[in-house]
Amino acid sequence: MKTFIRQSVVILSLLISTLTLAAPQLPMKEPMGGEAFGHSVKPIGNGLYVFRWWVYRNIFLITDDGVIVTDPMNPKAAKLLQSEIRKITDKPVKYVVYSHNHHDHISGGDIFKAQGAKFIGHNNLLKELKDHPSPVIPLPDITFSDSYTLKLGGRTLELSYLGPNHGDSLAVMRLPEEKILFVVDIVTPRRVAFRGMPDFWPDEWVRSLKAIEKMDINYVISGHGPETEPAIDPASVVAEQRIYLEDLMTAVKQAMDSGTHSPDALRQQIKLPKYENWRYYQQWLPMNIERIWAYYHMGW
Numbered sequence: 111m112k113t114f115i116r117q118s119v120v121i122l123s124l125l126i127s128t129l130t131l132a133a134p135q136l137p138m139k140e141p142m143g144g145e146a147f148g149h150s151v152k153p154i155g156n157g158l159y160v161f162r163w164w165v166y167r168n169i170f171l172i173t174d175d176g177v178i179v180t181d182p183m184n185p186k187a188a189k190l191l192q193s194e195i196r197k198i199t200d201k202p203v204k205y206v207v208y209s210h211n212h213h214d215h216i217s218g219g220d221i222f223k224a225q226g227a228k229f230i231g232h233n234n235l236l237k238e239l240k241d242h243p244s245p246v247i248p249l250p251d252i253t254f255s256d257s258y259t260l261k262l263g264g265r266t267l268e269l270s271y272l273g274p275n276h277g278d279s280l281a282v283m284r285l286p287e288e289k290i291l292f293v294v295d296i297v298t299p300r301r302v303a304f305r306g307m308p309d310f311w312p313d314e315w316v317r318s319l320k321a322i323e324k325m326d327i328n329y330v331i332s333g334h335g336p337e338t339e340p341a342i343d344p345a346s347v348v349a350e351q352r353i354y355l356e357d358l359m360t361a362v363k364q365a366m367d368s369g370t371h372s373p374d375a376l377r378q379q380i381k382l383p384k385y386e387n388w389r390y391y392q393q394w395l396p397m398n399i400e401r402i403w404a405y406y407h408m409g410w
């Protein structure tokens with residue numbers, strides 16, 4: 111009996127290590143794991159809604175001829191989104207618009223594809239998804255290079271590609287009549303940059319924010335924010351985000367110019383008290399600093 115148990119334990123641990131080795135490969139069907147996160151729907155007016163799942167947000171627009179959905183996020187969130195839309199209208203989802211190529215924002219759209227929705231994304235997004243495919247991310251049916259104007263049921267959504275900034279496929283989405291911009295990842299109001307700024311290119315990011323500041327908009331809806339943050343903000347949050355990045359870059363450059371080159375020392379030394387009320391200041395500022403160190407150190 112003892113031998114049997116010992117053998118079973120050995121077999122079981124072999125099995126577990128095999129599973130562990132197999133686990134971290136793409137594609138991931140549930141990029142967020144199986145946890146339950148809260149969600150909500152906020153009406154903005156004139157058929158426009160903000161859907162939030164955990165700290166992720168998208169917009170959907172109900173028109174006379176059907177619904178335009180943006181980033182479906184992940185399979186669980188997409189199902190919730192679909193049932194929330196069904197509570198408001200029985201019109202079909204005609205389009206799903208991708209903001210950029212990152213799987214944590216655009217997984218789960220296959221349920222809309224199954225009902226005949228067309229998918230839209232930047233040319234580079236199609237290339238990225240072919241390189242890193244996922245069974246739960248339908249490829250775009252419609253792609254564009256600089257801009258694309260989507261019209262449905264008398265409503266307009268303008269997509270603009272501003273060059274590389276966070277990856278190289280990000281499109282911002284403007285509702286020209288309402289002067290509202292939906293922007294994912296490159297504008298998150300009152301929060302420092304995300305962790306170690308994965309796939310963010312600092313100088314290109316600043317340049318893109320300057321381009322957004324020139325757009326004809328009064329309001330911004332960000333692709334991130336917890337329930338406690340407003341669903342919609344004044345357009346001034348774009349400049350605030352840009353100034354934060356410029357302050358961060360200046361502080362790191364000054365410290366490096368004065369002889370501090372160790373990223374560990376920079377992380378400890380640099381403080382930006384102007385932003386200490388921003389979310390994740392304590393936790394993520396040191397990671398932001400290290401990313402900017404890499405920018406000046408490696409030119410990346």
Ligand SMILES: [Zn+2]
Binds near residue numbers: 210212215276295
């Ligand atoms: Zn992203």
